[in-house]
Amino acid sequence: MRLVEFAHSSGLAAIQTLQRKEQKNFGQFMTPPDVARFMAQRCLPTECPEIIRILDPAAGAGILSAAVIECLLNQARLPRQIHVMLYELDGRLIPALRKLVKRMRQRAHNRGVTLKVSINNCDFLLSPIATARKPIVDIIIANPPYFKLSATDPRALAHAYAVYGQPNIYGLFMAVCASLLAPSGRWCFITPRSWTNGLYFSSVRRYLFCWLHIDAIHVFESRRDHFTDDQILQEAMITWATAQAQTNAEIVISSSEGSSDLDQARLLRLPFNRVIGQDEERMVSLPVDMPTIDLTRWHATLFTYGLKVSTGPVVAFRAKRHIHEIASADSVPLLWMQHIKHMLIKWPINKKSEHIDSNAETAWMLVPNTNLVVIRRFSPKEDDRRITAAPYLAGTLPGTMLGLENHTNYIYRPGGELSDEETKGLAAFLNSRVVDRYLRTVAGNTQVNATDLRKLPLPSLELLVAIGRAICPGTSLLAVDTIVDSTLRPQQPRHTVAAN
Ligand SMILES: C[S@@+](CC[C@H](N)C(=O)[O-])C[C@H]1O[C@@H](n2cnc3c(N)ncnc32)[C@H](O)[C@@H]1O
Structure with a gap:
């Protein structure tokens, strides 16, 4: 033997x-x-x-x-x-x-x-x-x-x-x-x-x-x-x-x-x-x-769909005098990183100064209360996903404008508006296991910045919309994975890993 x-x-x-x-x-x-x-x-x-x-x-x-x-x-x-x-x-x-x-x-x-x-x-x-x-x-x-x-x-x-x-x-x-x-x-x-x-x-x-x-x-x-x-x-x-x-x-x-x-x-x-x-x-x-769904086959990015990613303009220490614990007739919601969960915006949470004045002085740092995908710029290390993104649908929070604090990024369509399905579909896609695995292969760093988001390959807009249609309020990450996977997988040619 x-x-x-x-x-x-x-x-x-x-x-x-x-x-x-x-x-x-x-x-x-x-x-x-x-x-x-x-x-x-x-x-x-x-x-x-x-x-x-x-x-x-x-x-x-x-x-x-x-x-x-x-x-x-x-x-x-x-x-x-x-x-x-x-x-x-x-x-x-x-x-x-x-x-x-x-x-x-x-x-x-x-x-x-x-x-x-x-x-x-x-x-x-x-x-x-x-x-x-x-x-x-x-x-x-x-x-x-x-x-x-x-x-x-x-x-x-x-x-x-x-x-x-x-x-x-x-x-x-x-x-x-x-x-x-x-x-x-x-x-x-x-x-x-x-x-x-x-x-x-x-x-x-x-x-x-x-x-x-x-x-x-x-x-x-x-x-x-x-x-x-x-x-x-x-x-x-x-x-x-x-x-x-x-x-x-x-x-x-x-x-x-x-x-x-x-x-x-x-x-x-x-x-x-x-x-x-x-x-x-x-x-x-x-x-x-990872690559049962291979993102590298897609060539579209946010830019392809007329979308832009920007960093929340409110720098809290500079805007201190405009930020308040309590709402007033002139204030609008201020979203911090802590308000953003996977697929959910939770506001108020009564922890932070969650209100910002909406007036001529602050107008430049506020964004219209319209459809957005809001993303944490820093994820907790123990979080098993690199991206925490939530769909924000117009009018969910009060006011005509919103404050987005500087530790957030947000995706929007300049000169137009994201539809509800696009907003939910894009947020679900960003939170999905598919994207998480992709990012782990291309980015050594655990934090995903605006440049990483700009470079991220996206499926067709129709597929993002199809994902968005299947998303209900409060969809869990598990359900997000199932929806994203089942929507994208039939579109993929059978997977082969590059052999050397
Ligand atoms: C996972 S088994 C692997 C055994 C063998 N090398 C193999 O590959 O099949 C680990 C072995 O380490 C032994 N072991 C556990 N703690 C140890 C320690 N602190 N020092 C030395 N051996 C230990 C266990 O009794 C066990 O036989």
């Missing part, structure tokens, strides 16, 4: 004796053989050194090290020695690791390679190598445990540099390992996708990108297929990186439904700054599950 299959079957045998809860407590979800090989193939160094040092920090039954050893021994140019460091917290898996090591040693010996292995039955995160964080290995391959830790857990305290809010153990594994690589060492992790954009992972991302150059990412689109043995429900991804500063090189992003179609993975190559945000949050955009 090949090393990978051997590790897989002994791993399965070991965890079959465990209760589901025990398995969860240790984060014991094993990598299937084809995924292990897929990971290993791409994490070998371009030039094989004489002595190569491998770390498997959450070894389980050792399938990932087995896959790396298999790949190394299949190469034409072999190393003289392979050193493997295995860490596994659960003592029940140690006998399986010992058996595997025996086989590995034999295989290496048959190829004239000396294999040295240390099996460490301890918590990797508290081990001397993890706490020292010295660059001592050439390849790190890991499927770390996934679960939340309390901020006072000794592991979180030992790796506080990678903690923001409530840590997840897998983020700590990723971060520590990044600092253990010798220059040009290779790093490969299979993980959930949450680290790519969650606020709680911002310290992990910042730390990782200090040490690593991201080379490639693979995304499993199906929620369960890749871990069929364990029926893991988390969406997963594999990341390959090298210990060097990030260059301008493109990042290869592949995707497959699961493990059974890995050989038909779809490929995209994107400039690194489209994948890795350049602001402080360092969010990672994964475009692969």
